[in-house]
Amino acid sequence: MVGYRKRSLPWWKYTVEASAPILPVPVSLLSGFLGAGKTTLLKRILEEAGDKKVAVVVNDVAAINVDANLVRGTRTLANNETLVELQNGCICCTLRTDLVKAIAELANERKFDAIVVESSGVSEPEQVAEMFTVKLGNADGKKSKFGSEGDRRGVSEAARALRGANTLDEVARLDTCVTVVDCAAFSGDLTTPKDLVERFGSREKGDGDANPGDDRSVGQLLMHQVEFANVILLNKCDLVTDAEAAAVEASLHALNPEAEVIRTKRSKVPLEKVLSTGLFSMQKVLDSPGWLQHMRNNKVTQTREYGISSFTYQSRTPFHPVRLFNFLNDHFLVCLDEEEDDEDDNEEEDQEMSEGVEETRHQEDEDGVEEEEQGKPPLVVRQQIVEEKMSRQHQNLGHILRSKGFVWLANRDDVSGSWSQAGTVLELGCGGPWMGLMPEDMLPEEGSDEREMIERDIAGPVLLDRRQELVFIGRDMNCDAIVAALEKCEVTRKEASDARAAAGDDKNGGRYLRKDEWKLKLDNLKMAPIGEDPFPLWPTLEEMDLRGEGGDGNDHAGQGHGHGH
Ligand SMILES: Nc1nc2c(ncn2[C@@H]2O[C@H](COP(=O)(O)OP(=O)(O)OP(=O)(O)O)[C@@H](O)[C@H]2O)c(=O)[nH]1
Incomplete structure (x- = not known):
């Protein structure tokens, strides 16, 4: 018979090992158009997180972070949750290194079970996802060539926040890409003649998210968000008939057969559908578009x-x-x-490009816009x-x-x-x-x-x-x-x-x-x-x-x- 000896650990070992979340921390990325219901989902996650410690990163392109204020205004941040505001830019282009830094710092606190990132309406989840595997630096302090000249400081700060890790995914892994779609606006957004500034407001004028130099079409942006998702919340179903919701749902299934499409009202969804699902893999999501x-x-x-x-x-x-x-x-x-x-x-x-990051079109300079x-x-x-x-x-x-x-x-x-x-x-x-x-x-x-x-x-x-x-x-x-x-x-x-x-x-x-x-x-x-x-x-x-x-x-x-x- 094999002998068994009970071994005990000192008490501090128990506390540290039992409570410190293991790295890498799972990250859920929320995408979706302006007004689709991302902040509503975020508030819900915080309210229903229970024992889970969730940190949130909120990106508002405008100088005033409206979403952060909304989240802060709820009693949801009472449980030691942390809210990081990234504003005056978009996390998929101008604030990419700030995002890496923010996530790395949160992960290295080792007290969060999950991190939720709410992107602005104009951001493309693929560009954010790429940031998890970009080499920013290593233990020797060497830095990769990444980002524009003006962003070198941002790169070194982000690299420092990684504390010796080469890439963000060593400390925080992208776990779930959630796209929130406004069921009532879906067809209209696909066929709108509006440009991004007309649809989202102008960052320059301070009344919205879009950059006047941004020539992406509203429909193409919506399509990218739908195609690059593990979970699609078909929200605001209270504003349409059942038949209308079913028709949009069928369209979304065809456009992204790999994603789970969930019909919601006020972004009400079981948390296990959007947190720590383990669904994300770059290859899987790149392969998921219906076409x-x-x-x-x-x-x-x-x-x-x-x-x-x-x-x-x-x-x-x-x-x-x-x-x-x-x-x-x-x-x-x-x-x-x-x-x-x-x-x-x-x-x-x-x-x-070879480092896995490309310049995105919506940070282009604004020459020729007029x-x-x-x-x-x-x-x-x-x-x-x-x-x-x-x-x-x-x-x-x-x-x-x-x-x-x-x-x-x-x-x-x-x-x-x-x-x-x-x-x-x-x-x-x-x-x-x-x-x-x-x-x-x-x-x-x-x-x-x-x-x-x-x-x-x-x-x-x-x-x-x-x-x-x-x-x-x-x-x-x-x-x-x-x-x-x-x-x-x-x-x-x-x-x-x-x-x-x-x-x-x-x-x-x-x-x-x-x-x-x-x-x-x-x-x-x-x-x-x-x-x-x-x-x-x-x-x-x-x-x-x-x-x-x-x-x-x-x-x-x-x-x-x-x-x-
Ligand atoms: N009728 C209805 N209204 C909703 C639903 N979900 C959210 N809303 C409302 O829609 C508005 C926009 O919701 P938000 O959660 O702020 O949307 P968002 O995607 O965060 O929008 P931005 O932060 O502006 O990008 C708010 O007034 C919400 O209360 C829903 O399912 N039905």
Whole structure:
């Protein structure tokens, strides 16, 4: 028989070990639009936390932290909970290092069972999540290259707060991303013609959260918050009928099938659904958007309840740029970016990317804002334009909530187009080189899932992976009409032959070309009489400098298969 000897520890060991929470402390990140119910949820968490010690970090972009005052105004902070206010900036851009510092300091107090961060309405949870794994410094006091020059002090302060840890997640781990959605405002926010300042108020004027230089659309921001969530609270259900709530719930399930969607009134939810759930993992949440799952699983169509459906449009014929633009412009507000991201502009920013942090668009300087605003029609006019486009869309195609993927434009054979639509706004810009043109050693490892997906897309040595692949998620969508409309945008054999003939390649009117080859080298494609090529120039393969800092294989493997926000 094995002997057993009872050992006792000195009393101080018991107290320390029994009460000090083990690092890393779980962090819940609350996102959601202005007025969705985040502060209401936060107050509820504090009121119902019982024995749990919860620290809160509240971010208000304005100089006066209204939310902090609201929380402080309740009796909820009576139990030694701590409230940290981060104001005059946004935790996903200008206050990133302040956030790391605040969380690290709270975690190192070793008295909290959980930390809850309430972000401002305009912040993107993905940008906050990235901060947990950014290397800020190490025990030797070395600092990583991170942040803009002006933020070096912030970086060293944050690094110091980590007390020797390299990354925040060594002391505090992101545990749950909760997005609160206002059920009554969801559809309106997706289709609003308002810009962020009109929707959220202006930080500059001190009446809201948005930065006047911020060109993100309201619908795209909402979509990012919904897609990057483990738990979605569908709040304010008291303001809609059951059927309306069910329809929004079905939409959210389609947009993010991995998230748990919980209908709430006044953000009333069992705390175990939002605290210490253990649900967050970066890979899982990046993989969770409905469009990506649809694309990955190679699903063609899927029908759900409440008229929600999704399908993928696939084709190996390029679009005629003018016809495509005209079709899009009839049904959406079209934004044509020259490049999907502009973070590759200089070496320093490349370095930041490699550290896992990129400059976000809403901290851009505000140069040119006035000019842009001067050119913008007044809201009533934009409202009218949107109503016309939406009514045409609903009548011809149904309600398209979200579509995403990439496109092949005739006369741009080397570079894919990246298509991202949320509600009213559709963005189409350069999506990087086709995978088939990437040097072999820059592709993901052979045998990996990413590599298999790329190989699956290669349609032969000429066409390679050039194709249209677009996932549509919507309500009462007329899939046949969408497919027919997109097919009409494709370049015809006659147009291609004429284009080749115009380039002096007219021996047989193009007929000597193999079936797949007539789709390529259409630089002389005729745009008139229907118009000029409306798409701005995209960088060429040479300009992209595939082997440069910005062109690593993994990054581009993300094209179409990664998160692609
Ligand atoms: N009718 C109704 N009102 C709600 C509900 N939840 C919150 N509210 C109210 O909506 C308003 C905004 O709620 P908040 O919790 O402050 O929203 P928030 O997301 O924190 O908003 P910001 O802090 O401004 O970004 C408050 O007046 C709440 O009382 C709900 O479920 N139904």
